[in-house]
Amino acid sequence: xxxxxxVACGVLCIVLFWQVWWICIAMWAAxxxxxxxxxxKWAGNICLELSGIELQLQTGKLFRSLRRQxxxxxxxxxxxxxxxxCRTKSCFLLxxxxxxxxVVPAVDLEQAEKLALLPGNGGNAP
Amino acid sequence: MKVVSRFHFFYSLQYIRYAFLLSxxxxxxxxxEFDLAALWVALVQDGFIxxxxxxxxxxxxxxxxxxxxxxxILIQEGLLFRRQLAISRPMVAALELxxxxxxxxxxxxxxxxxxxxxxxxxxxxxxxxxxxxxxxQLLPLKRQETVFRAVGxxxxxxxxxxxxxxxxxxxxxxxxxxxTELFGxxxxxxxxxxxxxxxxxxxxxxxxxxxxxxxxxFVLASVAFFISFLHTAGFFVCRxxxxxxxxxxxxxxxxxxxxxxxxxxxxxxTTPMGRLLRRSSVYLHAxxxxxxxxxxxxxxxxxxxxxxxLMPEFHITPLQKASFRGxxxxxxxxxxxxxxxxxxxxxxxxxxxxxxxxxxxxxxxxLVFISLLVSLEGFFxxxxxxxxxxxxxxxxxxxxxxHRVYVFTSQMAFQFSHNPLLDVRKRCNFxxxxxxxxxxxxxxxxxxxxxSLSLIF
Numbered sequence: 005x006x007x008x009x010x011v012a013c014g015v016l017c018i019v020l021f022w023q024v025w026w027i028c029i030a031m032w033a034a035x036x037x038x039x040x041x042x043x044x045k046w047a048g049n050i051c052l053e054l055s056g057i058e059l060q061l062q063t064g065k066l067f068r069s070l071r072r073q074x075x076x077x078x079x080x081x082x083x084x085x086x087x088x089x090c091r092t093k094s095c096f097l098l099x100x101x102x103x104x105x106x107v108v109p110a111v112d113l114e115q116a117e118k119l120a121l122l123p124g125n126g127g128n129a130p
Numbered sequence: 131m132k133v134v135s136r137f138h139f140f141y142s143l144q145y146i147r148y149a150f151l152l153s154x155x156x157x158x159x160x161x162x163e164f165d166l167a168a169l170w171v172a173l174v175q176d177g178f179i180x181x182x183x184x185x186x187x188x189x190x191x192x193x194x195x196x197x198x199x200x201x202x203i204l205i206q207e208g209l210l211f212r213r214q215l216a217i218s219r220p221m222v223a224a225l226e227l228x229x230x231x232x233x234x235x236x237x238x239x240x241x242x243x244x245x246x247x248x249x250x251x252x253x254x255x256x257x258x259x260x261x262x263x264x265x266x267q268l269l270p271l272k273r274q275e276t277v278f279r280a281v282g283x284x285x286x287x288x289x290x291x292x293x294x295x296x297x298x299x300x301x302x303x304x305x306x307x308x309x310t311e312l313f314g315x316x317x318x319x320x321x322x323x324x325x326x327x328x329x330x331x332x333x334x335x336x337x338x339x340x341x342x343x344x345x346x347x348f349v350l351a352s353v354a355f356f357i358s359f360l361h362t363a364g365f366f367v368c369r370x371x372x373x374x375x376x377x378x379x380x381x382x383x384x385x386x387x388x389x390x391x392x393x394x395x396x397x398x399x400t401t402p403m404g405r406l407l408r409r410s411s412v413y414l415h416a417x418x419x420x421x422x423x424x425x426x427x428x429x430x431x432x433x434x435x436x437x438x439x440l441m442p443e444f445h446i447t448p449l450q451k452a453s454f455r456g457x458x459x460x461x462x463x464x465x466x467x468x469x470x471x472x473x474x475x476x477x478x479x480x481x482x483x484x485x486x487x488x489x490x491x492x493x494x495x496x497l498v499f500i501s502l503l504v505s506l507e508g509f510f511x512x513x514x515x516x517x518x519x520x521x522x523x524x525x526x527x528x529x530x531x532x533h534r535v536y537v538f539t540s541q542m543a544f545q546f547s548h549n550p551l552l553d554v555r556k557r558c559n560f561x562x563x564x565x566x567x568x569x570x571x572x573x574x575x576x577x578x579x580x581x582s583l584s585l586i587f
Contacts, residue, residue: 057586064548067547068547068548070546070580071544072544072545073542073543074541076540076541102566103541103564103567104567
């Protein structure tokens with residue numbers, strides 16, 4: 005019921021104020037709720053793995069993409085939690101590196117904490 | 131922070147230009163309306179604005195400056211909102227000292243400091259002697275041994291310039307002749323009496339308007355090439371103490387110091403004009419530095435030793451054919467092909483309805499046709515592979531240019547993107563990112579590369 009209320013509010017906002025930021029907020033809220041309420045079908049397409057010295061992020065289903073980067077590229081890791089995400093022990097993970105930011109939604113909190121402890125040494129590659 | 135050395139007084143110019151923008155609008159309005167009273171009011175108002183901004187910029191200049199603290203340079207800017215920056219040697223990837231003619235008259239120098247991991251450089255105005263001291267502090271040099279002198283580059287620029295001037299001259303003559311044939315001497319009177327009418331006239335008589343437009347484009351291109359010629363005069367490149375130095379210019383003197391260890395990639399660009407002259411321009415990327423307006427040097431086949439003197443790990447390989455089995459030709463030529471078809475259909479229609487326009491349409495047609503040929507070449511040569519000397523080699527085409535990129539850094543990220551059409555062919559697109567957001571794209575690479583292409587050397 006709660007989910008439907010939020011979706012309805014989002015649609016109303018888009019209809020009333022046809023602006024890009026409203027769409028972004030609505031999408032962000034929707035993705036958070038999808039992750040929080042355990043709808044794993046969507047989140048299941050996103051896969052973050054640590055393979056040796058490499059971080060691999062796979063996203064999408066029809067339009068898939070695989071991103072790879074060595075761990076020494078990482079400059080900082082940010083774990084973002086909302087009350088709803090806390091309930092499912094998941095979080096948003098932001099991986100900052102020397103060239104870009106990876107935003108990974110619905111990551112298992114335990115895995116995120118492990119990644120946060122990685123020796124990201126800000127570009128001191130061997 | 132106690133300021134020890136102040137910036138050059140040109141530093142305050144950045145605020146005066148805002149005053150100029152503020153004051154020019156009421157002046158133009160008054161001038162267009164031919165209202166002398168309003169013009170006088172606007173001038174008085176501008177005077178006040180200028181005095182206020184001058185006072186502010188002098189105070190701002192007095193509060194800003196820099197000082198050396200150990201191996202760091204501390205920069206302070208701002209009066210009300212203060213900003214402090216600490217720059218140390220390990221953070222710096224490249225440095226640029228630039229002296230346009232007006233700066234040389236006043237002994238000023240524009241200094242740009244490029245970081246290794248930040249895109250936006252730091253920009254300050256200094257006295258020339260102080261600028262060289264700062265450069266020596268951040269990227270010191272010991273002795274200079276010239277590796278390359280821009281004889282080829284000057285010739286290249288000059289030949290392109292001459293070709294362009296001739297084309298411009300011809301186009302201007304043709305446009306003027308056509309205009310005179312159509313309107314005789316009436317046009318001059320019209321131009322003097324009312325500009326708006328001339329605009330409408332140009333809109334109504336499209337071919338003549340377009341002819342002038344094309345002439346204007348070529349004039350601008352010629353000016354650009356002339357400036358490039360002045361910039362490359364007396365240009366030389368050398369390497370010492372681990373720093374690559376590029377120096378030269380006639381009216382605008384430029385000195386670039388690039389830390390060789392910070393070089394992330396080297397881009398060899400081959401343009402259609404370069405193909406005719408059998409030369410390619412070499413660009414180095416180091417952190418936030420990319421040297422977009424001026425190539426580092428001009429490369430000619432067989433002169434690899436020059437590049438290797440600058441970057442010993444550099445090893446240029448002959449252009450190889452990629453495995454193009456399973457590649458989609460359409461993916462490479464769809465854009466230039468569809469634009470060419472559109473232009474050809476427009477030419478056909480114009481040949482029927484407005485024959486004067488057909489000759490002008492041939493210019494974009496020719497450009498897009500060259501782009502189509504370059505895209506076709508991309509179908510055969512676009513590839514990514516591990517090269518010798520611990521590099522990653524990329525070859526790709528973009529519009530009229532073929533790029534050959536050699537990546538030296540190990541701080542990179544790969545992205546392989548799929549779509550259903552590529553999946554059928556067992557191919558994917560490859561994107562490479564290096565620090566400071568620099569991105570390269572190679573289309574239709576084999577899907578096996580997804581896991582086999584190693585990130586480390």
